[in-house]
Amino acid sequence: MSQYKTPLRYPGGKQRLWPFVDEILIANGLAGADYVEPFAGGAGVAMELLLRGRVRRVHLNDSCIGVYSFWHSLLNEPERFCAAVSRASLNVDKWRRQQDIFRNRHTADRFDVGFAMFYLNRCNRSGILNGGVIGGLDQTGEWKIDARFPRNELISRMEAIAARKGDIKIRNWDAERFINQYVPRLPERTLVYCDPPYFRKADRLYPNHYKPEDHQRIAVVIQRAISQHWIVSYDSCNEIQAFYRGRKSFQYLLQYNAAKAYKGSELFIFSNQTRVPSRSSLPAIDMALSASAF
Ligand SMILES: C[S@@+](CC[C@H](N)C(=O)[O-])C[C@H]1O[C@@H](n2cnc3c(N)ncnc32)[C@H](O)[C@@H]1O
Structure with a gap:
């Protein structure tokens, strides 16, 4: 229903993946838990999950002052x-x-x-x-x-969204600081969804983006510092697979709409303790290609 949508159009927005994230919550006993997006942007998944009552609180962060000022x-x-x-x-x-x-x-x-x-x-x-x-x-x-x-x-x-103000926390920190300092204070029953800028071509999409070494550094931070369940999504490429080597992953095809519509291959990566929902439970995603470890 449209009233659950984020008001922002976001290049690379992940709103349509919310049913998959919901499945992850259910598969891991996290229904009604806290939910975190260190790279929130339009926070499409967060808004769907909160307004549909799937999580109790959302914690958003984005280093872009424009994004933060909007939500604030x-x-x-x-x-x-x-x-x-x-x-x-x-x-x-x-x-x-x-x-x-x-x-x-x-x-x-x-x-x-x-x-x-x-x-x-x-x-x-x-x-x-x-x-x-x-x-x-x-x-x-x-x-x-x-x-x-x-x-x-x-x-x-x-x-x-404003009616749920009390259940929405928003920060304007660098993701690394947010993951190191904010996330550890949250309950163990929390899902952290990291959706960093794309590895490729992100400079065309967002004022704030990462260089390859930043992607590598945040991969280390995510894997070392988050004790709760976490998932990461990315455009699929060898470099990212190398940064998260040994982790369970899930590759799928997604229709983008920035510049021109085309199909790209994207990736979900899961923390070791996180159960991956079965392929059959992906109603909103075009195509699941494989669920495997790198
Ligand atoms: C792929 S977008 C997130 C899209 C979001 N999942 C959605 O569905 O709308 C990545 C976001 O990360 C933010 N960002 C870039 N570098 C960051 C950093 N170092 N720390 C925190 N946020 C950052 C960008 O401003 C952008 O909003």
Whole structure:
């Protein structure tokens, strides 16, 4: 149902994988547990699980100040945020204004940055924050700037999320610090879902991305520091397989929508204690290819 959706369009968003993550919760006795996303972005899986009552609390983190400001402003000033969405003018002049605010995101007012992030996320092609506006600057494209801005629908999603404010924690830390300092304070009955920036081409998608050595370092941190159940998702490639050698993994095909729709092979990696749900329980995923250890 649409009111469970995150209000953000996210390049590489994983919302449609929520039934699989739900299966992981069930297979591991974690229904109703705490749930964590150290690389939250649009937090599509987190919102589905929380609003459907599958987990009791979600802990989100993202190092991007725009993403953080969006979630913080929505949770702390929901009426003001919804009012801003309700009366937002959708045109290229206003879009340029939001671009300016986002460019100055490290110094501008937090609410304004959160709203600018949301505006650009909904009005830019594929939701890419430093990308172009839908329809082009001359608005002669088939789709116009407002094509992905269904106000009432977005407001009802935001109201549903804001109503659970007490069960949503949000941080703006580097993931490494978050995993080392925040996650250890959470109960043993917790699922940590790490969805780092893609190994390949992430620089085109997010203001904050990783170099190969960062991916390697976070792989070490995840595998050493998280005592609770954890899962990691990635674009499938040899380097990532090497960083998580010996772990159970699950490869599947996913339709992307950033830039152009195509099928890519993606990967879930599981901590040793985490049971992998059976293939038959993957209703929302196109195709499960294999469940194996690297
Ligand atoms: C693949 S996206 C997450 C998408 C999310 N799972 C969803 O469904 O919307 C990766 C996110 O990690 C964030 N990020 C990048 N580097 C980070 C870091 N060092 N620490 C924390 N977050 C980071 C990016 O800002 C981006 O939002």
